[in-house]
Amino acid sequence: MKKYKFIKWFYVILLLIIPWRMTAQQEVIQQIFREALTDYTAYNHLQWLTEHTAGRICGTPEAAAAVEYTYQLMKQMDLDSVWLQPVQVRSWDRGEPETGRIISLNSGVIEVPVTALGWSIGTGNNGITAHVVEVRSKKELQRLNRDSVAGKLVFFNQPMDPAAISTFSAYGGAVWQRTNGPVLAAKLGAAGCLIRSLSIEIDDIPHTGITRYQEGVPKIPAVAVSTRASNMLSRMLKSEPGLRFYFRTTCKEGPEMNSYNVIGEIRGADHKNQFITIGGHLDAWDTGQGAQDDGGGCMQAIEVLRLFKKLGITPRHTIRAVMFMDEEVAQRGGQMYAKTADHKSEVHLAALESDRGVFRPMALAVSGNKKQMNNLKKWAPLFKPYQISLVHGGGGTDVGPLKKYYPDLLLMGLIPDDQRYFTLHHSAADRFETVNRREMQLGSAAIASLVYLFDQYGL
Numbered sequence: 001m002k003k004y005k006f007i008k009w010f011y012v013i014l015l016l017i018i019p020w021r022m023t024a025q026q027e028v029i030q031q032i033f034r035e036a037l038t039d040y041t042a043y044n045h046l047q048w049l050t051e052h053t054a055g056r057i058c059g060t061p062e063a064a065a066a067v068e069y070t071y072q073l074m075k076q077m078d079l080d081s082v083w084l085q086p087v088q089v090r091s092w093d094r095g096e097p098e099t100g101r102i103i104s105l106n107s108g109v110i111e112v113p114v115t116a117l118g119w120s121i122g123t124g125n126n127g128i129t130a131h132v133v134e135v136r137s138k139k140e141l142q143r144l145n146r147d148s149v150a151g152k153l154v155f156f157n158q159p160m161d162p163a164a165i166s167t168f169s170a171y172g173g174a175v176w177q178r179t180n181g182p183v184l185a186a187k188l189g190a191a192g193c194l195i196r197s198l199s200i201e202i203d204d205i206p207h208t209g210i211t212r213y214q215e216g217v218p219k220i221p222a223v224a225v226s227t228r229a230s231n232m233l234s235r236m237l238k239s240e241p242g243l244r245f246y247f248r249t250t251c252k253e254g255p256e257m258n259s260y261n262v263i264g265e266i267r268g269a270d271h272k273n274q275f276i277t278i279g280g281h282l283d284a285w286d287t288g289q290g291a292q293d294d295g296g297g298c299m300q301a302i303e304v305l306r307l308f309k310k311l312g313i314t315p316r317h318t319i320r321a322v323m324f325m326d327e328e329v330a331q332r333g334g335q336m337y338a339k340t341a342d343h344k345s346e347v348h349l350a351a352l353e354s355d356r357g358v359f360r361p362m363a364l365a366v367s368g369n370k371k372q373m374n375n376l377k378k379w380a381p382l383f384k385p386y387q388i389s390l391v392h393g394g395g396g397t398d399v400g401p402l403k404k405y406y407p408d409l410l411l412m413g414l415i416p417d418d419q420r421y422f423t424l425h426h427s428a429a430d431r432f433e434t435v436n437r438r439e440m441q442l443g444s445a446a447i448a449s450l451v452y453l454f455d456q457y458g459l
Contacts, residue, residue, distance in 0.1 A: 025457075029382055029449045031311050036445035039310075042303040043437040045073060046296055050289035050432040057118070057286045058326045059091025059257040066282050067260050070298065070323045074264035079305060081267070084260040087336045089326045091257045092119050094286055095250030098223060102233055103129065103244040112229035115206040115287060115427075116249040117178060117195065117222045118329065119213075127248030128153070128192045128221065134237055138176070141184060150189030153245055155237075156181045157196045157230055160422065167200050167418045168356070171425075174198055175209075182222040183214045193222035194245065196230040200422045204228050207427040208285050210329055223247050261333045262323035266308055268455075270316040275341075276451055277320045277351040278304055281327030281398055288430035292421065296358030296440055298323050300414075303444040304451060315455045317349060324398040327355070334398030342405040350454055352412040352447060353396025357424075358440040359416040361386075364450050365393030367411040372459040379453055388446050391415070410459065412450060414443050 022030070049069060056062035067084065074082045100114030116122075133148065134155045135141045156177035164170035175198060182193040197207040206224045213219050225233065236243055262282065268274065280297025284290020301321040308315060324333035341348055364383065366376055373392055380390050394413035402409050416439070424430040 025382055025453065028311070028313065028452060032307055032448050032452065033386060033442075033445040035307055035310055036303070036441040036448070037438065040437065041306060042299045042444060043435070043440060045302070046291065046299040046435065046440070047432050049295050049299070050291045054289040055286040056282065056284050056290060057092070058089040058259055058283045058329055059254065060286070063259060063283055063325065067262055067323075067325070070262045070282065070302070074262070074302060074305070074321070077264070077306060077309065079264045079266055082264040085263055085336060085340065087259050087261055087325050087333050088256050089259045089332055090119070090329055091254035093252055093254055095122060095252065098247065098249050099127065100223060100225065100229075100247040101245070102236060103246055104236060104240055105243070106240050107236065112233070113204050113206045113226040114223040114247055115208045116251045117182070117211040117224060118208055118285065119253060120182070120211055120222045120249065120251055121219045122249045122251045123192070123221045123247065125250070127246055129244055129246040130191050131242060132194070132233070132237060132245050134234060144188060146189045149185070151191050153192045153194055154181070154185035154188070154190045155194040155233065157234055159196060159227070160198060160200050162200065167422045170200060171198060171422055178209050178224070179212055182211050182220055183217050186218045186220045190220055192220050192247070195222060195224045197224045197227050198422065198425070199227050199427070202227045202231065205427045205429050207425060208287055209426045221249055223249060259325045261325055261337055263320060264302070264305060265318050265320040266305055266315055268315050268317040268319070272318050274317045274347045274349055275320055276317055276349055276455060277322055277399060277402070278354075278447060278451060279322035279324055279352075279398060280354050281333065282323040282325055283328050284430070285328060285426050287426070287428045289432055290430055291432045291435050292357040292424050292430050293426065294327070294355045296435055297354035300354045300358065300440065300444045300447055304448040307444070307448045313452060317455050319451060319455065327397050331397055331401070334401045337398070338401035338405055341402065348402055348406045348409055350410040350412055351399035351402050352394065352414070352451070353399045354414045354443065354447060355396050356414065356418060357416050357421040358435055358443055359418070359420060360439040361388050361414055361416050361443040361446045363389045363391045363415040364446055365391050365413040365415050366459070367392065367394040368459055372410065375459045382453070383446070383449070386442065386446065410454070414447055416443060
């Protein structure tokens with residue numbers, strides 16, 4: 001027994017006196033995280049972007065200013081190449097501030113917060129006043145007919161599921177109301193459409209977002225109603241089914257406009273014609289500053305290039321940062337990037353878009369095959385000190401089109417904590433003040449580390 005105790009203590013002492021040596025991978029990743037967490041450059045750039053180009057939905061002067069800012073930003077970084085990729089985009093003007101009112105015989109006139117859905121038509125100067133038909137699910141909608149809806153306002157009031165742990169899953173279950181609700185209501189003869197804001201919280205902030213019309217179906221005006229006002233309207237309809245709702249919007253679609261994706265790259269030392277793309281989308285809804293959706297993601301992509309340059313990491317393949325335009329509306333920026341890459345016969349190996357907010361990173365997602373996912377497990381211990389896991393998944397709206405031309409493309413993604421994201425998403429609450437510098441930079445470092453590993457070692 002004494003012999004075994006001696007051996008045990010011998011190894012303990014040995015571990016104390018012999019320095020533990022990190023692997024090369026560990027050393028580089030530690031350097032990436034240390035640099036990201038001690039340099040405020042990306043955070044300061046995000047502040048300028050959000051405060052000087054707020055409302056940068058595609059086709060606006062603010063979007064043009066954001067293009068110029070990020071172009072000049074990357075030009076100053078001594079990258080191997082920076083350029084603008086032309087993209088034709090649609091334009092839309094929100095017009096005057098929207099007005100919404102519940103008109104009740106029992107309670108009088110009650111002002112409620114509303115915002116026009118993106119690319120909705122306006123009501124005209126006089127607005128619309130009509131009775132309300134509430135719909136709380138697709139099944140309820142299917143039970144309606146033209147006689148019960150014609151000339152009224154359809155009120156889509158299905159909440160995001162508060163019991164869903166993933167708020168993106170809750171959003172996915174409810175977003176049909178905003179994207180398709182006005183068309184579905186118009187087919188039944190509705191005069192207009194009210195949509196419960198797609199927010200996980202109960203508050204007074206209405207959330208906008210794109211709605212899509214259908215050829216051959218009359219266009220009707222549509223607004224989002226804040227979640228608290230939606231709950232109130234629903235309660236009042238139960239006791240007073242004949243109440244009316246009034247709203248006024250002056251939004252209208254404009255002409256197609258010239259815009260750009262902004263692209264910067266560090267060329268690979270061994271495979272300069274093979275590409276790893278990282279990016280975010282530069283456009284953001286006009287009601288807020290677009291800090292979480294998706295100014296922060298853009299700055300994270302640019303930060304990856306800065307980290308490589310600052311730390312002297314020479315990539316084997318060319319690393320591109322792309323500021324995509326038009327993600328919120330028609331995704332023409334991502335489509336143009338993929339089409340151009342194919343036209344130039346470029347070889348694209350992997351792509352990552354940061355577009356889930358810049359909260360604390362929880363995981364890095366990779367959509368690889370079985371062999372790649374097994375190989376990915378070898379990297380898991382490298383991220384464990386940073387409390388980041390590696391999971392199957394990844395991708396993004398703007399990098400997705402690359403798959404059409406590159407079936408073997410590895411899609412990757414950053415998965416932050418999403419519990420607060422849909423409190424801010426597409427609303428006036430999405431401001432720079434919601435961004436925590438440390439959380440944002442942990443995400444930047446996580447992306448840079450994953451890109452470094454894939455670039456140097458492959459999967």
